[in-house]
Amino acid sequence: MSERESNDRSPSATGAGDGGARYLTQDDLEVPTHRIVAPDGSYNAGAVPDLDDEELRDLYRWMVTDRVFCRRMVNIQRRGELGTFGSTRGQEASIVGSASTLEPDDWLFVGRAWTPMFMRGVPMRDMILFWRGIEEGQKSFAEHNSQIAISIGSHLPLAAGVSWGMDLDDGDAVTTAYLGDGATSTGAAHEAINLAGALRLPALFFCQNNQYAISTNFESQTGASTIAQKALAYGIDAIRVDGQDVLAVYDAVSTAKERVRQGEPVFVESVTYRLDAHTTSDDPTRYRDDEEVERWEEDDPIERYRSFLEAEGLWDDIDHDAIVEEIEAEFDEALAAANEFEQRGVEELFAYVYDEMPPELARQLAEFEDLLERRPEMYDYVEQRPKG
Amino acid sequence: MQATIVEAVNDALHTEMAADDRVVVLGEDVAKSGGVFRATDELLEEFGGDRVVDTPLSEIAIVGGATGLAMYGYRPVAEIQFSGFLPPAFDQLVSNASRIRWRTRGALNAPMVVRMPYGAGVRALEHHSESLEGAYGHIPGLQIVVPSTPHDTKGLLLSAIRDPDPVLFMEPKRIYRSFREEVPEDDYEVPLGEAAVRREGEDVTVVAWGSMMPPTLEAVEEGDVDAEVIDLRTVSPMDAETVVESVKKTGRCVVVHEGPRSIGVGSDVVARINDEALMYLEAPVERVTGFDTPVPLLSMEDYYFPHPPRILDAMERALSV
Numbered sequence: 001m002s003e004r005e006s007n008d009r010s011p012s013a014t015g016a017g018d019g020g021a022r023y024l025t026q027d028d029l030e031v032p033t034h035r036i037v038a039p040d041g042s043y044n045a046g047a048v049p050d051l052d053d054e055e056l057r058d059l060y061r062w063m064v065t066d067r068v069f070c071r072r073m074v075n076i077q078r079r080g081e082l083g084t085f086g087s088t089r090g091q092e093a094s095i096v097g098s099a100s101t102l103e104p105d106d107w108l109f110v111g112r113a114w115t116p117m118f119m120r121g122v123p124m125r126d127m128i129l130f131w132r133g134i135e136e137g138q139k140s141f142a143e144h145n146s147q148i149a150i151s152i153g154s155h156l157p158l159a160a161g162v163s164w165g166m167d168l169d170d171g172d173a174v175t176t177a178y179l180g181d182g183a184t185s186t187g188a189a190h191e192a193i194n195l196a197g198a199l200r201l202p203a204l205f206f207c208q209n210n211q212y213a214i215s216t217n218f219e220s221q222t223g224a225s226t227i228a229q230k231a232l233a234y235g236i237d238a239i240r241v242d243g244q245d246v247l248a249v250y251d252a253v254s255t256a257k258e259r260v261r262q263g264e265p266v267f268v269e270s271v272t273y274r275l276d277a278h279t280t281s282d283d284p285t286r287y288r289d290d291e292e293v294e295r296w297e298e299d300d301p302i303e304r305y306r307s308f309l310e311a312e313g314l315w316d317d318i319d320h321d322a323i324v325e326e327i328e329a330e331f332d333e334a335l336a337a338a339n340e341f342e343q344r345g346v347e348e349l350f351a352y353v354y355d356e357m358p359p360e361l362a363r364q365l366a367e368f369e370d371l372l373e374r375r376p377e378m379y380d381y382v383e384q385r386p387k388g
Numbered sequence: 389m390q391a392t393i394v395e396a397v398n399d400a401l402h403t404e405m406a407a408d409d410r411v412v413v414l415g416e417d418v419a420k421s422g423g424v425f426r427a428t429d430e431l432l433e434e435f436g437g438d439r440v441v442d443t444p445l446s447e448i449a450i451v452g453g454a455t456g457l458a459m460y461g462y463r464p465v466a467e468i469q470f471s472g473f474l475p476p477a478f479d480q481l482v483s484n485a486s487r488i489r490w491r492t493r494g495a496l497n498a499p500m501v502v503r504m505p506y507g508a509g510v511r512a513l514e515h516h517s518e519s520l521e522g523a524y525g526h527i528p529g530l531q532i533v534v535p536s537t538p539h540d541t542k543g544l545l546l547s548a549i550r551d552p553d554p555v556l557f558m559e560p561k562r563i564y565r566s567f568r569e570e571v572p573e574d575d576y577e578v579p580l581g582e583a584a585v586r587r588e589g590e591d592v593t594v595v596a597w598g599s600m601m602p603p604t605l606e607a608v609e610e611g612d613v614d615a616e617v618i619d620l621r622t623v624s625p626m627d628a629e630t631v632v633e634s635v636k637k638t639g640r641c642v643v644v645h646e647g648p649r650s651i652g653v654g655s656d657v658v659a660r661i662n663d664e665a666l667m668y669l670e671a672p673v674e675r676v677t678g679f680d681t682p683v684p685l686l687s688m689e690d691y692y693f694p695h696p697p698r699i700l701d702a703m704e705r706a707l708s709v
Contacts, residue, residue: 083511083686133511133686150514151473152445185444187476213445215421221444287420346691353681360650364679368691371701381603381695 031226033271034252035242039299041307049251053314059100059246060309061323063092063302066115068327069124070276073131076335077280082131088112090275093301094208097249098176098270101257105173107162108146109155112208112274113178120144124334129341135348136341152213153179153186156205160192163203167263174260176204182213184227190234196265197234204260205231205267206253208243210274215287231267243272244301247308272301346372391571394564396538397427397503400545401465403575405435408463411549414441415450415467424469425505425564451477451502455485455554458500463549471506471558472515474524485554486529501548505561506534507599507646508678508689517683519599519647519693524556525624525656531555531580532623536563536601538571540621543578551580560599567602583627585634589616592706593634595657596644597621600694604644607699615703623653628660635661639670640706646693649677671709674702 037043051059070087077085088095091112099116102108108116114127122140129137130148141147149155159177166173183189184207196203207227211218224230231238237259241252249270256266273296277284284293309315350357350365357365372378391399405411413431415423419442422429432440443450447468454464468474474481481502488498508517525532533548533555535541541559548555586605591613596604597620608615616634620626635641641661643654654675661673676694683692 084513133513133684133689135685150516154476182445185446185449187446187448213416214424215417216442216445220442281424283421286422344688346688349679349681349684349688349691358680361680364649368679371698375697375701378695378697381697382690 026225026229029229029232031228031240033240033242034248035245036247036251037245037304037308039244039304041304041311043247043308043311047251049247049254051250053317055100056309056312056314057318059096059250060302060305060318062096062100062115062119063246063305064320064323065118065327066092066095067302068324069114069118069127069331072328072331072335073128074276074280076128077131082128082280083133084279084281085131086112086279087276088114088274090296090301091208091210091243091272093246093305094210094243094249094270094272097246098178098206098253098268100250101253102176103173105171106145107159107166107173107175108178109149109159109176110146110178111149111152111155111180111183112210116178117141117144117146120146122146123337124331125337125341128334128338132338134341135352136344153183153188156183156189156192157195159203159205160196160201163196163201163260163265164199167202172261174202174204174257176206179205179207180213181207181209181211181218181221181227182216183207184230185213185221193231193234193236193265193267197236200263201265202260202263203265204253204256205236205265207267207269208272209269210243210272212274212278212284212288214278214282215284217288226269228267228269236265236267238267238269240269240271243270244299244304246301246305389571389573390568391538391542392565392568393535393538393541393559394425394427396541396571397545397559398429398431399571399573400542400549401428401431402434403542404463404546404549405431405439407575408549409439410461411463411465412439412441412457413465413467414443414454416443416445416469418442418467423467425561427503427559428467447473447477448480452480452484454500454502455480455488455498458485458498458554459488459496463499465501465503465549468502468504470512470516471504471520472518474502474504474520477502481524481530481554481556482527486527489553490529497552498554499550499552501545501555501557503545503557503559505564506558507560507562508683508693509562509599511686511689514685517689519645519678519683521558521623521645522647522652525653529553531625532558533580533621534558534560534598534623535621536560536598536619538567538569540578540584540619542571543576544580544621546575547577547580550577555580558598562599563602578621581622581625581627583621583630584619585616585630586619587615587617589614589638591615591638592640592642592703593618593631593638594642594644594699594703595620595631597623599646600644603694603696604699607696607703610696611700611703613700613703613707626653626656626660628657628664631657632661632664635665636668639668640709641669642674642676642699642702642706644676644694644699644702646678648680649675650680652677671706674706676702
């Protein structure tokens with residue numbers, strides 16, 4: 001018997017019947033989508049996760065936080081107060097449902113999701129600083145075990161590595177890597193997910209399939225009918241969930257985390273939609289039509305969840321306008337604090353490159369400080385003065 | 389026509405796609421959206437979806453796929469959206485694209501272009517501002533072209549697409565739209581591997597390329613220095629002869645680049661001068677460069693790259709000896 005035939009992971013050979021080779025196809029695989037609250041607001045009461053009323057109301061509050069924060073950020077970007085910004089409008093259920101499962105010791109690598117960091121204590125001020133291109137903002141992200149990955153997919157091997165370390169330490173914490181549909185096309189994603197599958201690294205890969213990677217729609221991104229099914233090829237179990245349904249996302253990710261805590265990797269595909277542009281630099285009218293956007297706008301995840309809260313009799317205790325007002329006030333305060341961030345010196349450019357500054361780098365800093373002192377006209381050429 | 393650098397890129401692509409049906413444009417968001425900087429605008433409408441292809445988000449697949457297309461006889465022009473996203477595909481450049489001719493003893497080649505905007509100063513996010521021509525220039529078999537004017541952009545890109553070997557075409561995005569100049573509508577080439585003398589002078593040679601040309605020329609004007617300004621245009625292989633001949637005349641040299649100083653292209657310019665014109669030097673060669681640090685995020689990025697006062701300061705140092 002050859003080595004290949006003895007591979008005990010393979011099922012027995014077929015070839016009986018007509019004897020012909022048979023295709024293994026995507027249709028051989030049924031990939032269900034987990035859902036608790038339907039778009040019309042009806043829901044499966046037996047499947048509602050075990051959360052108390054306060055926790056259920058919190059889900060709503062955080063979704064509204066995400067929406068208000070994005071609206072304000074887009075507004076101040078248009079006033080020239082940020083470089084660019086990537087809104088998450090439409091993905092609130094996907095983001096908040098997943099992030100509600102976070103424990104303080106968990107590690108978080110996000111692609112398009114900012115509110116999870118607020119949920120773990122990152123001040124809004126620091127997120128504003130980040131989008132203003134001030135490195136200091138990221139310090140508090142790191143202090144809360146969180147990072148934003150800009151280079152698409154490049155964070156997934158890191159997430160695999162961090163969970164590896166957690167596994168070696170027999171820890172209970174979980175590393176979650178957020179990624180998008182586009183990231184699943186990158187080489188880094190394949191190599192990371194394969195590594196996690198091969199070494200049984202307890203990582204949670206949370207993919208927000210928001211249908212677009214800038215202009216590239218999901219159908220152009222992959223020939224596969226779902227992203228969840230890709231996990232199987234790497235020996236990782238997957239859950240596909242309706243990303244417009246905050247309870248289903250919470251339930252799916254909680255279930256996945258139980259498995260991860262037992263030492264197994266899990267992949268979750270959350271099917272959602274990016275209602276705004278990729279970033280404020282992008283013009284989505286070039287690649288998608290208004291009707292499509294309107295169809296998704298009609299299935300607003302916040303509205304869908306409100307139907308559930310109403311049916312459960314929880315809505316009467318929620319003052320939506322007061323929540324919005326409170327978040328607006330929090331944003332105003334954060335913006336004021338960001339505006340007061342003190343001007344930094346040029347030594348900031350040279351900080352944190354190495355633990356100890358090498359002599360050549362120290363020489364470059366000294367030369368530059370000397371130049372700035374001798375030639376104040378340098379400042380006329382620095383179009384963006386350091387500010388915060 | 390009067391065109392900007394990015395319009396010259398677009399015009400070159402239209403020109404060569406019309407002239408040669410083996411030319412295929414591929415990359416993220418190049419087709420439907422026309423590229424994030426609109427460099428590939430209207431190509432899809434004119435040449436169709438077989439020749440203008442929105443790829444999945446995968447730099448490895450874009451550069452490796454282009455290499456395969458080129459080996460098979462096509463003339464791919466791949467776009468990497470920002471230079472900071474090229475590193476995943478570094479393996480394809482190092483291990484494949486640059487070595488196909490060598491590996492097959494000339495039986496196959498890879499006539500391909502990888503275009504990408506590079507450089508800081510457009511208020512972008514992390515990984516959007518790098519100037520790593522030095523790193524890529526270290527790969528034998530790969531040519532690194534960096535235009536600085538609309539006229540050169542069109543002519544160099546046409547040469548690059550027609551060149552039988554792979555070209556990394558780095559577009560200075562900070563000056564993509566900062567000025568226009570006359571760009572001929574007809575077909576013309578600017579040869580690869582040849583520097584241009586932008587300004588003749590007797591006192592000091594200033595070598596720069598790409599995004600550093602406007603501040604260099606401004607420094608020369610402001611300082612009222614009789615400088616000879618050389619635009620390298622192709623970083624690798626480098627036209628050292630033009631630099632050396634100029635230094636033999638002026639006896640002094642300043643090299644200006646945006647990328648980090650150490651192990652950079654400037655080091656190589658200095659080495660070439662040492663090789664060929666050491667005894668003509670009257671002062672040490674000065675380097676004005678980015679720092680040996682990551683490019684800072686947008687709030688302080690304007691401190692990172694050389695501005696005219698820094699360039700002028702170095703020229704004065706070179707002239708003071």
